[in-house]
Every structure is written in C-alpha cells, then in structure tokens.
Amino acid sequence: MNTSEEQRAGLFVLGATHHSAPIEVREKLSLSEAANEQFHIKLSNLSTLREFSILNTCNRIEFYGVAESEETIHQIQRLFCEQQGFAEDEFEKIRLSIRDFDAVQHLLSVASGLDSQLIGETEVFGQIKDAYAQAQQRKNTGPVLNKVFQKAFHAAKHVRTNTSINSGQVSVANVAVDLAKSIFGELKDTRILLLGAGEIGEKTARAFQSRGAGSITVSSRHLERAMNLASSLDATALPFELREGHIADFDIIVCSTTAPGSIISISAVEKALEKRSARPLFLIDLAMPRDIDFHVGELTNTYLYNLDDLAAIADENRTARESEVAKCQHLITERAQALWKQAESQLANDIARAP
Secondary structure: OOOHHHHOOEEEEEEEEOOOOOHHHHHHHOOOHHHHHHHHHHHHOOOOEEEEEEEEOOOEEEEEEEEOOHHHHHHHHHHHHHHHOOOHHHHHHHOEEEEHHHHHHHHHHHHOOOOOOOOOOOHHHHHHHHHHHHHHHOOOOOHHHHHHHHHHHHHHHHHHHHOOOOOOOOOHHHHHHHHHHHHHOOOOOOEEEEEOOOHHHHHHHHHHHHOOOOEEEEEOOOHHHHHHHHHHHOOEEOOHHHOHHHHHHOOEEEEOOOOOOOOEOHHHHHHHHHHOOOOOEEEEEOOOOOOEOHHHHHOOOEEEEEHHHHHHHHHOOOHHHHHHHHHHHHHHHHHHHHHHHHHHHHHHHHHHHOO
16 A cells, blocks of 8 residues: 555445435345355455444445445445446445444434434344344454444434434334224234244234234244244244235235245235235235335235335324434434544554554
8 A cells, every 4th residue: 555545444334225225226235144144255355344344124235344445445335236236336326425423423323213214213223233243253343343333332322312212103013003904994803914923024913913903824934933923923824835825815914024036926916806805905015125026016906015115104203203303413413423533543543553
C-alpha cells in the first residue's frame, strides 16, 4: 500500500434494505443457508478485509466490516453480485453504502428497530445478535466490530427502555390477524394451515389463537419440528409433501419456510378453489424468498399478502409514534457519536500496529 488513503482502515456497511429494494429484488439478494456459508468463505479469503459480519433478514442484506481501502468494499460488492447472479450496476442503484460514524449510527438504528419496516419491532435485535455471534464464532470479528456491536446492543436497550417506541407496536402477525377478521369475521370456525415451524410462523399462529382462531395444522419440511410445534400449539401436523393437495381444506394459509423457491403453486390453488365453492382463501406469505407464486393473488376470491403488503398497512398506524421516533433518533445520535469516538480510536491503533 503506497498511499495514506489505501492504508486507512475504515468501518463500513454495504448492502440493500426494504427502503430501496422491493420484495422481488430482496428475494434475489437474500442468502440461503448454503449461499451464506459460501459467501462467508469468500470474504474470509479477502486479505484486505480485517473484520466482517453478515446480517441476512427478510428486509435487509448487510455486510458490516473493517476494510483497508475502498477497493476492498468494491471487491465485496463484486463477489456478492457474482454469487447471486445480480447485475452490479443494478445493485448500485439500490445499495446502501456508508462509512464510519454513519455506519455506527445505522447499526444503532437497526438494532433499536427504528430502521425496520415495522417501526419498533423487536425481532431484528435478536437477528443482529445471532449474526454477530456467528461472526465471532468464525473468528471474523476483531477489536473494532466487537466494540461497535456490543455497545450497539447496550444502546438499543437504552433506547427501548427510555422511549415508548415499542408501545402500541404493530406486528406483521397482528396485521395478518386483523385482515383475516375483515375477510371472515369471527375466526373460531376458520381452519388455518401453518407452513414452516420457525419463530415467525409460531408467533403468527399464536396471534391467531389469541384472537379466537379455531383449528390449526402445522406442516414443515422437517416433520419432527412440525410435530413439536403442533404439540405446543395444541394443533395437528401434516406431512409437508401433502400440503398442496390439502389447500382446499383450509381458509387461511400462513407460509414462513426457508425454501429456496415457491412451495405453493398457482395450479394447486386453482384446483383448491374449485372445491371451496364461494368461500374465500386467505394466504399470508412471510417468507424470503417468497413461498407462494405471486400470480396466486390474481385469482378470484383469493387474498394474497406478502411482507411488503403487511408492512404498508402497518405503516398507516405510524403517526401516533412519530414523536417517539424523533426522541429515539436523538438518543441514537448521542450514543453513536460517543461510540464512534471509541471506534475511531481503535481504528487508529490498528493502523499504527499494521506492518
């Protein structure tokens, strides 16, 4: 490295989020479990990438790291676009690319739920902790990211404790339940099929139960998981391979699997509608990539909502929390400024020790 610019280690965030990338783009960028593993290896082999962590959720794909130069960050972008088969010039139109203090402030906003589709939601906090724990386990973090992430967790808890950003929180699950009530009225006679036995699906199922929903059936690619969740919900389990043949038996279908592509086809829904007479079918797709062929939403007497649809409805209820958002932003800026001073000092020490 011959110039001071090349020698300067920088904190960065690179990625794409729901703010600029709609769901049909995010599902192309989302990393499957195998792709996530593959990309971790690729980044580990970049000698000029000192530290990194990957945050991969339904609403964002973000790479946090410490790079020796801008060229390193460009390399990450090229590698990611190549792996995902996504045009780099198209990625640049929707990408998030920020540095130093702005990167710290962004992490705090994300961890606090302030940058989420549903303002104040709490799931992302756990997702960031998991991403950081995975990076630590792989020995991909170092003194800078360790400090930034750990302090960010404290800051996020401070924001949540000292504001009402979570009060009156509107979750995807509650929005879905309200929509179901508008379609079917009382839910005690509805039959619900839950495809996917993960945390999001379970929360949605429990939200339906809390509002008086009747019969729930759980199906998962892993039958044991389906049976365990069904037991905890006092529900029944259905073998995953039978799902499409039983669509007609249900009024509400909630999908939240990690399958790489659609698990509900338009032909299967068309056949189910023929057996359901005039009774509507409500499908909720909470997966990334999407579980349900989006053309299903064009069918008569069928209601299909994905994550972006539900978030748009929830956003209508944001007005009441605008004052809390402003308060959160002020607290985050204060904490980010203090944290950046510490991180900047650590970066300077790293440069001084560099060979």
